[in-house]
Amino acid sequence: VSGNIVRNNLVIDVNGEYAENHMNGLYLLHGQDHCDNRTLVRHNEPNTNSNELYKGILADHATGVFNGKIFVAQKAQKTNAFQSNRNLLLSNDANIYTKPQLEIFADDVKCSHGATSSQIEDSELFYLQARGIGKEMSRSLLTLAFAGEVLDKLSDRNKQFVEDKIFTTLGINI
Known part of the structure; x- marks a missing residue:
């Protein structure tokens, strides 16, 4: 997606037992571009799986935002949920603001999240x-x-x- 300012809001409800969700995103920003990615994956049933990978490539004076949340309801036992945001900054003037989040109310889950930003x-x-x-x-x-x-x-x-x-x-x- 190209444009000066872009905002993506994705809300995924993983509602069926044994349901799976796989989200892969790639954002490429340059010039003065600004992209704000917000994701929410809600695990509402037991035995569900999700895997979220968002990667950003930022050049020039571009700014990226990743604000992702995995929510696991109390009854969503045996949930496996993983979230990762990785960014490659191609200039010293590019910026990324990343905030991966977990909100877990079940106690028998495997969940992780992480974020990285680096240059070549x-x-x-x-x-x-x-x-x-x-x-x-x-x-x-x-x-x-x-x-x-x-x-x-x-x-x-x-x-x-x-x-x-x-x-x-x-x-x-x-």
């Missing part, structure tokens, strides 16, 4: 450059690899569309 490591660039790959190509390959975990879950057609969008937006030539 010099050691990663060095590894590729030592093998004859130029610096910009190395940055491009590492950025694409970062997105790969989400891209691999897409159909070939959609994967190609998103990869092309990443290439165009970030000026990547592979």
